[in-house]
Amino acid sequence: MSDKKPISSVNDFVVRFANVNGSGSASANEMFARAILRHGVPVSPRNIFPSNIQGLPTWYEVRVTEDGHLGARGGVDLMVAMNPQTWDKDVAGIEPGGYLFYDSTKPMPSTKFRDDITVIGVPLTAITNSTYTDPRQRQLFKNIIYLGALSALLEMDPKLIEQLIGEQYKGKEKLLSSNVHALHLGRDWALQNLKCPIGLRVKKSDKVGDRIFIEGNSAAALGAVYGGATICAWYPITPSSSVAEAFTSHCKKYRHDPETGKAKYAIVQGEDELASIGIVIGASWNGARAFTATSGPGISLMTEFIGLSYFAEIPAVIMNIQRAGPSTGMPTRTQQCDIIACAYASHGDTKHVLLFPEDPAEAFEFAAAAFDLAERLQTTIFLMLDLDIGMNHRLCRPLKWDDARQYDRGKVMTAEMLEEGRDFGRYLDVDGDGIPYRTYPGTHPTKGSFFTRGTSRDRYARYSEEGTVYADNMQRLVRKFETAQDLVPRPLQANAERPTKYGVIYFGSTSPAMDEAIGLLEARGHQLDRLRIRAFPFHSSVASFLAEHDFVYVVEQNRDSQLRQLIVNENGIDPVRLVPIVHYDGTPITARYIAKAIGDHQDHLKVTPLRKAVS
Amino acid sequence: MTYIAKPKFHHPGLKKNELGYTHRDYEGKISTLCAGCGHDSITASIIEACYELSIEPHRVAKISGIGCSSKTPDYFLGNSHGFNSVHGRMPSVLTGANLANRDLIYLGVSGDGDSASIGFGQFAHSIRRGVNMTYIVENNGVYGLTKGQFSATADRGSKSKKGVTNTDNAIDLVAIALQLGATFVARSFSGDKSQLVPLIAAAIGHKGASFIDVISPCIAFNNHAGSTKSFDYVREHNDAVNRLDVLVGRDPIAVDYAPGTVQVVEQHDGSKIALRKIDADYDPHDRLGAQTFLAKHAAKGQIVTGLLYVDPDAEDLHAHLNTVETPLNALEADTLCPGSAVLDKINASLR
Numbered sequence: 001m002s003d004k005k006p007i008s009s010v011n012d013f014v015v016r017f018a019n020v021n022g023s024g025s026a027s028a029n030e031m032f033a034r035a036i037l038r039h040g041v042p043v044s045p046r047n048i049f050p051s052n053i054q055g056l057p058t059w060y061e062v063r064v065t066e067d068g069h070l071g072a073r074g075g076v077d078l079m080v081a082m083n084p085q086t087w088d089k090d091v092a093g094i095e096p097g098g099y100l101f102y103d104s105t106k107p108m109p110s111t112k113f114r115d116d117i118t119v120i121g122v123p124l125t126a127i128t129n130s131t132y133t134d135p136r137q138r139q140l141f142k143n144i145i146y147l148g149a150l151s152a153l154l155e156m157d158p159k160l161i162e163q164l165i166g167e168q169y170k171g172k173e174k175l176l177s178s179n180v181h182a183l184h185l186g187r188d189w190a191l192q193n194l195k196c197p198i199g200l201r202v203k204k205s206d207k208v209g210d211r212i213f214i215e216g217n218s219a220a221a222l223g224a225v226y227g228g229a230t231i232c233a234w235y236p237i238t239p240s241s242s243v244a245e246a247f248t249s250h251c252k253k254y255r256h257d258p259e260t261g262k263a264k265y266a267i268v269q270g271e272d273e274l275a276s277i278g279i280v281i282g283a284s285w286n287g288a289r290a291f292t293a294t295s296g297p298g299i300s301l302m303t304e305f306i307g308l309s310y311f312a313e314i315p316a317v318i319m320n321i322q323r324a325g326p327s328t329g330m331p332t333r334t335q336q337c338d339i340i341a342c343a344y345a346s347h348g349d350t351k352h353v354l355l356f357p358e359d360p361a362e363a364f365e366f367a368a369a370a371f372d373l374a375e376r377l378q379t380t381i382f383l384m385l386d387l388d389i390g391m392n393h394r395l396c397r398p399l400k401w402d403d404a405r406q407y408d409r410g411k412v413m414t415a416e417m418l419e420e421g422r423d424f425g426r427y428l429d430v431d432g433d434g435i436p437y438r439t440y441p442g443t444h445p446t447k448g449s450f451f452t453r454g455t456s457r458d459r460y461a462r463y464s465e466e467g468t469v470y471a472d473n474m475q476r477l478v479r480k481f482e483t484a485q486d487l488v489p490r491p492l493q494a495n496a497e498r499p500t501k502y503g504v505i506y507f508g509s510t511s512p513a514m515d516e517a518i519g520l521l522e523a524r525g526h527q528l529d530r531l532r533i534r535a536f537p538f539h540s541s542v543a544s545f546l547a548e549h550d551f552v553y554v555v556e557q558n559r560d561s562q563l564r565q566l567i568v569n570e571n572g573i574d575p576v577r578l579v580p581i582v583h584y585d586g587t588p589i590t591a592r593y594i595a596k597a598i599g600d601h602q603d604h605l606k607v608t609p610l611r612k613a614v615s
Numbered sequence: 616m617t618y619i620a621k622p623k624f625h626h627p628g629l630k631k632n633e634l635g636y637t638h639r640d641y642e643g644k645i646s647t648l649c650a651g652c653g654h655d656s657i658t659a660s661i662i663e664a665c666y667e668l669s670i671e672p673h674r675v676a677k678i679s680g681i682g683c684s685s686k687t688p689d690y691f692l693g694n695s696h697g698f699n700s701v702h703g704r705m706p707s708v709l710t711g712a713n714l715a716n717r718d719l720i721y722l723g724v725s726g727d728g729d730s731a732s733i734g735f736g737q738f739a740h741s742i743r744r745g746v747n748m749t750y751i752v753e754n755n756g757v758y759g760l761t762k763g764q765f766s767a768t769a770d771r772g773s774k775s776k777k778g779v780t781n782t783d784n785a786i787d788l789v790a791i792a793l794q795l796g797a798t799f800v801a802r803s804f805s806g807d808k809s810q811l812v813p814l815i816a817a818a819i820g821h822k823g824a825s826f827i828d829v830i831s832p833c834i835a836f837n838n839h840a841g842s843t844k845s846f847d848y849v850r851e852h853n854d855a856v857n858r859l860d861v862l863v864g865r866d867p868i869a870v871d872y873a874p875g876t877v878q879v880v881e882q883h884d885g886s887k888i889a890l891r892k893i894d895a896d897y898d899p900h901d902r903l904g905a906q907t908f909l910a911k912h913a914a915k916g917q918i919v920t921g922l923l924y925v926d927p928d929a930e931d932l933h934a935h936l937n938t939v940e941t942p943l944n945a946l947e948a949d950t951l952c953p954g955s956a957v958l959d960k961i962n963a964s965l966r
Contacts, residue, residue, distance in 0.1 A: 037966075208966075210962075210966075211966075212962050212965035212966055213965055213966065214965045222961070225951075225952075225953065226952050226953065226958070228946075228947075228948060228951045228952065230715075230943040230944075230946060230951065231711065231714050231715065231943060233707075233711065254953040254957065255951070257939050260939065261937075262937050262938060262939040262940070263936060263937050263938050263939065264938075264939050264943070264946055264950065264951060265938075265943070266714040266932075266933075266936050266938055266943060267936075268710070268714070268744070268936075270707070270740075271736055271737070271739075271740040272736065274704060274707070274737075275704075275706075275707040275710075275736070275737055275740060276707075277707075278700070278704045278706075278707025278708050278710075278711065278737070279707050279708075279710050279711035279714070280711060281700075281708055281711060282678070282698075282700075282707065282708035282709060282710060282711025282712040282713075282714075282715070283711035283712060283714050283715040283943075283944075284711070284715075285698060285708070285711070285712060285715075286676070286711070286712040286715035286716050286719075286944055287715055287716065287944035287945075288711075288714070288715030288716070288942075288943045288944040290711060290715070304701055304704075305701060305704065308700065308701055398959075398962040399958050399961065399962055400955070400958070401952070401954065401955045401958045402955070403954055403955050405948070405952075406947075406948055407947065407948050439696075440696075440716075440944065441673075441676045441695070441696035441712070441716070441719060442673055442674050442676070442696070442716065442718070442719050443673070444673060445671060445672070445673045445694060446673070446694055449673060449693070449694050449695055449696050449697075450696065450697075451688075451689055451696075451697040451698075451699065452696070452697065452698040452699065452700075453697075453698075453699040454699070454700070454701060455699070463689075
């Protein structure tokens with residue numbers, strides 16, 4: 001018996017599914033999330049999965065959020081506990097007054113439950129065993145049966161789920177009808193045997209609007225297609241593999257010559273990350289738009305080539321879908337932990353451009369922009385996603401493209417320009433922006449050829465070990481990086497309702513949690529201006545923001561507050577004024593976590609001095 | 616590597632090829648390699664082959680890794696773009712360049728340290744992918760730039776200049792290339808220009824992965840008694856299976872056929888390889904036979920040279936990927952970007 005009043009909430013709760021990896025639950029769980037979306041209610045789902053194929057625990061969390069908060073919330077209101085291995089932890093994670101949904105086929109001792117939650121048992125195994133003879137069917141349809149039961153418990157419209165099943169199994173009538181049958185098996189059992197609905201309910205709304213539901217990796221891959229990438233070289237690594245797989249899929253649809261059927265792209269699965277970035281650099285050197293997708297360990301392997309790209313000034317785009325490091329770390333857990341590694345990748349003095357999209361829509365936009373930037377700046381551009389954006393579906397604004405947009409191919413000297421007698425020095429700073437002209441191989445019979453190398457050379461690409469020549473080149477590279485400040489996406493600032501001397505800086509996948517945390521902090525009486533950084537090098541507005549505030553919190557998902565380090569390093573600011581707010585257990589940062597960490601610090605700052613209090 | 620360019624003037628009576636170019640048009644900067652280096656002879660052979668084929672120099676992309684051999688692209692085809700990448704990674708850079716523009720000719724120049732050690736993987740994978748290139752290893756069995764360490768192609772039992780005996784087994788890049796599916800495999804000797812020049816010319820004409828291992832003695836660190844990569848040793852143990860000439864449609868080369876069998880192999884680009892067999896039993900179309908032949912001769916300490924294997928019907932990576940004929944680097948937004956109307960449909964499918 002529950003000694004706590006059950007949670008009652010409409011369109012605002014968290015459901016977590018605890019499953020066994022490989023049990024086929026992913027499809028049913030995702031359908032649950034999509035079904036709620038079809039009710040017009042925003043959702044924010046997250047896949048929490050092990051670095052394993054079968055047998056280990058996996059969770060799928062769906063935050064149902066009428067208010068549209070897309071960050072992780074923390075806590076679970078309804079636990080669908082389908083994994084005996086994690087039972088105790090799963091039960092413990094339920095909010096007081098929450099609900100536990102489980103397979104009640106086998107009786108369980110009362111000690112396995114809690115008094116302050118509502119327990120809902122459905123004999124799933126018994127139902128499947130009496131309906132299906134095939135063991136695999138029993139397993140798979142069990143997932144659809146619990147989906148059906150949940151639809152009754154949460155008062156969802158079954159027709160919307162049937163519609164989704166119809167879309168998923170279009171043209172496969174047998175699968176379609178058997179899935180619909182399983183859905184109703186569960187739903188009917190719940191309606192007949194349980195008190196439906198429970199305190200948590202889904203009510204039709206209109207809060208989704210025209211937003212789309214897409215994974216960041218897929219959006220980034222689509223951005224590469226729209227951005228004109230013709231060559232992708234990659235090596236499989238979690239959580240980035242789906243970028244290349246999605247690029248392959250998009251190219252198959254949109255990049256074949258209609259007359260010949262031939263491909264207007266080339267995709268090579270390299271033998272390793274070194275070869276992948278080598279292919280990208282070779283292709284870019286030769287004038288094609290090329291990219292690779294990888295994660296932290298891949299970045300480590302690529303750093304030698306990244307140094308070459310920087311020094312020899314060859315465009316390259318690297319999509320880094322970050323995961324928890326160092327070393328193998330936690331391959332299937334999220335972090336924003338490659339900031340320093342990418343900003344200064346390779347030996348010697350290097351600086352690289354980093355782009356930080358906050359959601360799939362920006363992943364699309366920044367991916368497309370990365371190719372323009374790479375060619376304009378003739379250097380490596382990192383698109384810094386992470387697992388939380390890359391491998392989870394997110395609601396975001398629709399993707400947009402301006403048909404009048406042309407690709408910025410940067411400073412490329414053509415045969416005509418060479419014929420005109422233009423002075424071509426591969427590393428000449430003609431325009432004072434640090435960016436030289438290049439030529440593509442094969443351009444002109446007698447003019448414009450040069451030798452690309454990672455060793456020092458003069459402005460005309462002639463090998464030189466002269467110290468002054470080397471320093472001249474390195475200074476120009478600094479000028480080029482300064483030019484980049486005004487080419488990359490600018491930070492976005494939002495000010496508090498009242499003037500405040502406190503600010504917060506954040507970036508990337510932290511964004512939705514941060515947006516929500518601001519509301520929680522305001523409710524606690526704290527006003528903060530906020531700045532979302534979208535790229536490195538930092539725009540001058542970052543320095544202005546720092547100057548305007550006494551203390552600035554830097555919220556990020558790594559141990560060492562890497563963005564803060566970068567800000568300190570690049571702006572020469574007193575580190576004491578930058579307060580690190582870090583979260584790095586591999587799960588996405590939550591609004592609750594941010595609000596507590598900043599709120600506690602703010603409370604501490606607000607303590608009235610004793611002298612003042614007694615006077 | 617040098618910034619000293621050769622003087623521009625030349626004798627007005629220099630012989631010209633079909634395009635009106637002289638040998639000088641195929642030269643590069645002055646070599647800074649040691650006087651007598653075998654690599655300079657290979658450079659001369661590349662120049663000669665390109666001259667004979669009447670290649671437009673700027674239509675060649677020459678790509679290398681790091682090391683003595685990898686410096687050499689600076690010394691030929693001065694009007695070509697060159698790329699001295701990083702140690703052992705020439706094959707991936709070349710693969711990318713080739714994917715970007717299938718219309719150029721790709722010369723990959725590497726060394727035994729570059730290709731048989733740090734770049735062994737990249738060598739293998741570029742070969743198995745069938746990248747349309749001429750991959751030349753200037754093989755001296757030693758690390759010259761770091762002054763005399765054994766490389767992975769140094770034969771077991773051979774001695775270094777300091778008298779140290781190599782106890783590791785050697786990697787035979789030719790045997791590996793055959794096993795990996797290279798469709799043109801040859802070995803030659805830098806001191807045998809009459810064999811090497813037509814081999815290079817034929818390899819350039821070959822559409823697919825062409826591999827040539829050229830034994831190229833290091834005059835400074837590996838040209839002593841006890842070395843199996845010295846000039847003397849190679850001359851004494853060179854066992855040529857064939858001699859060849861390349862006949863291009865435009866300008867057939869006069870061939871002084873030696874007595875014995877002649878076999879003509881026609882390649883994709885219309886060029887013909889006239890193979891003058893020295894070993895009457897040797898069949899350059901038999902991959903397995905070539906592997907066995909190599910192994911048998913290696914066991915006897917002999918260095919088999921010549922065109923060891925050729926598949927005249929080879930396909931390259933572009934054929935495998937079914938890419939368009941237009942070079943990928945020439946495609947622009949109007950042909951690459953699906954446009955906003957398609958994006959609207961994509962958006963609609965994601966709701």
